[in-house]
Amino acid sequence: MRLALKDKKKPIVLESHPYEYYAVKFLDKKKFNVSDGTIKKYQRINTELCAKFGKLPISSLKVSTISDFIYSLGHTGKTLKDYITILNGTFQQALYDEAIVRNPINHIERPKAKRTEIKPFTKGEIEKLLNKSDGWIRNYIALAVYTGMRSGEIVGLKWKDVDFQNGFIDIKRSRHHGVDGSTKTSSSTRRIVIFDSLMPYMKNQHKLTSKLKAYVFMPYDNRPMQDSGQFNRVAWKNLLKDCNIEYRRVYNLRHTFATMMLQSGKFSVNMISDMLGHNSVQMLFNVYAKYIKGESENINRKIDIL
Structure with missing residues (x-):
């Protein structure tokens, strides 16, 4: 035509x-x-x-x-x-x-944007989840809640990306539908610390799969997980029922990490944004605004600035 x-x-x-x-x-x-x-x-x-x-x-x-x-x-x-x-x-x-x-x-009229509603887990709920689980499932939850890694990043994590000696994890890929791909954005390719509280879980997982010299999580016949949906279907829903915790997406473990970091008052919004792999701190303000205290509250007023 x-x-x-x-x-x-x-x-x-x-x-x-x-x-x-x-x-x-x-x-x-x-x-x-x-x-x-x-x-x-x-x-x-x-x-x-x-x-x-x-x-x-x-x-x-x-x-x-x-x-x-x-x-x-x-x-x-x-x-x-x-x-x-x-x-x-x-x-x-x-x-x-x-x-x-x-x-x-x-x-064409665009749908109105809704503010993301987050439902982080409480400290007590996280303790329940860790106490009621074991093996790779327990280690998976710990990694998610102590790093804020996205589900696809966890599934795609390989042992060569984990540096026990210096205490770092390099996030280089995300895995979906059985295929390794790039991270969500360029800023999502990042290096994060292994906190002391996470180290025991990482070492436990190391005993389970390190000899395979491939992915950190390989629970099904020594094969890597296809995607995060497998964890949700096989373990997550049943675990929440066992713990008598209302259903929330696995992604809320990432929200839990973010809110815990913000509420601790020990990290700047820039540091937390970098650990989460955000493009800018604006994302942090958009999603977690009510958890961010004004940094002026932490200023030491006794410092002589002149």
Whole structure:
């Protein structure tokens, strides 16, 4: 299909490719600046969008058609934002090629952003979880709660990344769907300390899997975990029931680490942000604002600054 636009000087003839042509172009470029896990998520969403719009000329798609479809899917606000991100990027590629004269996604109402609600575990709950578990499950929980590592980072951790002598862990990858990929962002590739309270659990896990000279956690026939979902299905839900603790995602162990660090008053927000692998301290303020005390409260007023 060819789309002609009238111009006072001379007509401009534009080539209108199908939607899927620009969808592929967008994802190909996106691969260079997002994590492997995000790309896989985008690919799954894009397959669904292409099934609906793929063969249609991109210039024929209207705001109402696109909006009605994505809002009919019944997804949450966060997932809807992912759909809109992909659609926006796809139409933007067509706009760059002058295959369309405007990006229809600019006229689609975005879902309202909701403040992330976190439910960190209490000290008593963490003690219950550690006391009621054993073996690799106990060590997994300890690693999560004493480092704030993301689940994919824990599953992808290898013994070569653990430096017992100097007390550090290098986080270099994240594992999803049985594949090692890059960390969530460039700042997520980081070095974190092994606190003394974590060391016994790490040494215990070392006895279990170090001879395999591969991943830290290899609980199933000496094979690495496919992803964090395995831990959730096999161990986490049942453990929470045994401890009589309401269900919360494993990710809340990361929130627990962050809030414990903030409440201790011994670490600056910059240090905590670095340990969590955030791009900036703003993320810390957005999610954990109520746990951050004003640093002015800790100022030593007896210091002579002159």
